[in-house]
Amino acid sequence: MNLTNLEQLKLAPKITACFVDLDNTLWAGILAEGQKPQLFNTRLEVLKKLHNKGIQIYIISKNDESDVDKAFSELKLDKSFFTWVTANWQPKFINIENLIRICEIRPETAIFIDDNLFELNEVKQKISALNILEAENIDFVLSLPAIIGKKEQSQIEIEERKNRYRTAIKTELFKDKFKGSDVEFYRKLKRSISFGQVPADNLDRATRLLVETHRLNFSPGKFSDYEKAKEYIHQRFNKGEKVYAITASEGEYSLGLTGVLIVQYNENTAIITDGSFSCGIIGRDFEPKTLLVLIDKLKKENIDNLNINFILTATNIRLKEIVEGIGFTIKQKKVDKNGNLQLVYFLNIKDYKITENYDWITVSDKAPTFEYVGHPYVIKFFDNYIKPLFAKDIKILNLGSARGEVLGLLQANVRDDFYKFLNDKGVIYTKVDMEYYPDEKNLVANAEDLSEIIGDNSQDIVMAIELLEHAQRPWLIISEMTRVCKKNGYIFISAPSFNYAKHEYPIDLWRFGPKTLRDIFDNQDYKILHLEIEGDPAIPRRVMIMVKKIGDSPLEVELPIGKIDNERGLTVFD
Known part of the structure; x- marks a missing residue:
């Protein structure tokens, strides 16, 4: 491989896609010559690592499609692992050009991987911005700064x-x-959207869309820092502004979360202050349909006017076309200190008459569904400090989280890995919840009193993950944790703090600051090993604490006098 190509690849600021050959690239052997394919497992592992970071893997092969399907079956290769498999006898650059156009891939963010230098050079000549890499150097991809710095996705x-x-x-x-x-064609596609408010527990997911989506972002650059963006969204939510989500589907495929809008209400006027639509739905009419659904909703709420604020850039100019196409007019424009054009669009909802309803897109009666992936900070704390303690025959008690939602265990692959880890370690893992979940085989009890099911000094690790805010008497739960924990055992608590939005299921009564949890365990029989907060230190979203019980005595916990947050109906402890 020409070293120039490798150096060019190193400089790639971003990698989003890989186009990969099959014969003598993913497997040894040439199908068209009747050779039996032998999988290159190490190369497949590289692709799996890229896949887990959200890189799209496309197969580009000069073969009959039926031969490729047969080889996949023989090698037990899951075809759905790849975003798309193209197998025909066209020049590879034509197939790659088509995918780049359809999927709107920037060539400089993609790599073509092949064993054949002629194929590599021909594609490079036709698509000069595309990166190329010889198959034997596929490991090189994992050393690229653009890949090293990319986080794994759910x-x-x-x-x-x-x-x-x-x-x-x-x-x-x-x-x-x-x-x-x-119109007949569009109806055949069976496109559908769901529109509704984002629950508090999924504000993180909404934040990620605002941070990661740039093409149709109402406020480009505003949400470049994930932590600051999350603080902002929680603050807006706590002030009563509404965060709406849009999920979409097409045919049998769920497209997931495809849009977020933050709406402020001011008497008879609603204002979209921030928002974003996923670039994956551009050109499919989901965006104007979403705005029409919002307009209809506001009209039923007796809102007369709707303003949309956004900063116009060359990247999001499609937003201007969408809002003007619906009937919005410019109310205000100004240039900010950074030279960006700030626009305010206006629509009189009261007298608005729809000119195009996009009725080939149906609107579901169901609220948007979110696949819950857990809380990243809690998972990180758990993985760093709690999980390493798991060992053969130790007893772990998990209170109030039988299904392991916060740890991401609603995802099948995460769940399988977690329970395999427990089994391999020989851990005795007991779950307690107010409800019985047959798949979990949990004990049913109120964690405020475990005396009938859990003995004194019997557990090596006791956990209450996002439980205390839902309890009538959380101080009793902490007391019970100290009772059942063995000497030299560990206690792990995570709880929402000041800036975490209210979430009603089943009830939501309390917010805990780091000082309160620290003071509870300020006792000679207990040693605080780790105490971390999530978010702004002045107004954190969450507090996590890990304590070692170094003495024999349980605690009789009393909470300090809290402050009443009347607006949210919460009691807040420092």
Whole structure:
């Protein structure tokens, strides 16, 4: 491989896609010559690592599609692992060009991997900005700064993103064969959206969309810092502004979370202050349909006017076209200190008459569904400090989280890995919850009194993960934790703090600051090992504490006098 190509690849600021050959690249052997393929497992592992970071993997192969399907079956390769598999006898650069166009991939953010230098050079000549890499150097990809700095994503997010590209490709293929009007064609696609408010526990997910999506972001650059963005969203939520989510589907594919809008209410006027639509839905009419759904909702709430604020850039100019196409007019424009054009668009909802309803997109009666992936900070704290303590025959008691939602265990792959880890370690893992979940085989009890089911000094690790805020008497739960914990055992508590939004299920009564938890365990029989907060130190969103019980005595916990947050109906402890 030409060293120039490797140096160019090192400088790539971002990698979003890989186009990968099959014969003598992913497997040894040439199908068309009747050779039996032998999988290069190490190369597949590289692709899996890229896949887990959200990189789209496309197969580009000169073969008959039936031969490729047969080889996948023989090698037990899951075809759905790849975003798309293209197998035909066209020049590879044509297939790559088509995918780049349909999926709106910037060539400089993609890599073509092949064993054949002729194929690599031909593609490079035709698509000069595309990065190329010889198959034997595939490990090199993992050393790229653009890959090292990229975080792993949840399997849910990965599948939703793949589905957005798959539907775009399927639509293109279907359109080439379809005979009929455009409207008939759109109806055949079976597009649908769900629109509704984001629950407090999913504000993190909404924040990620605002931070990661740039093409149709109402406030480009405003949400570049994830932590600051999360603080901002929680503050807006706590002030009574509404955060709306849009999830979309096309045919059998769920496209997941595709839009977020933050709406401020001011008497008879609503204002979209911030928002974003996923670039994966551009050109499919989901954006104008969403705004029409919001307009209809506001009209039913007797809101007369809707303003939309956004900063116009070359990247998000499509937003201008969308709002003007619906009927919004410019109310105000000004240039900010950074030279950006700030626009305020206005629509009189009271007298508004729809000119185009986009009725080929149906609106579901169901609220947007979020696949809950847990709380990243709690998972990180747990992985860093609690999980390393797991060992053979130790007893772990998990209170109030039988299903392990906060640790991300609602995701099948995460759940499988976690319970395999417990089994391999030989851990005795007991779960207690107010409800019985047959799949969990948990004990049913109120964690405020475990005396009938859990003995004194019997547990090596006792955990209450996002439980205390939901209890009538959280001080009793902490007392029980200290009772059942063995000497030299550990206690782990995570709880929402001052700036965490109210979430009613089942009840939500309390907020805990780091001082209160620290003071509870300021006792000669207990040693605080780790205390961390999430968010701004002055107004944290969450507090996490790990304590070692070094003496014999349980605590009789009393909480200090709290402050009443009348607006949210919460009692807050420092």
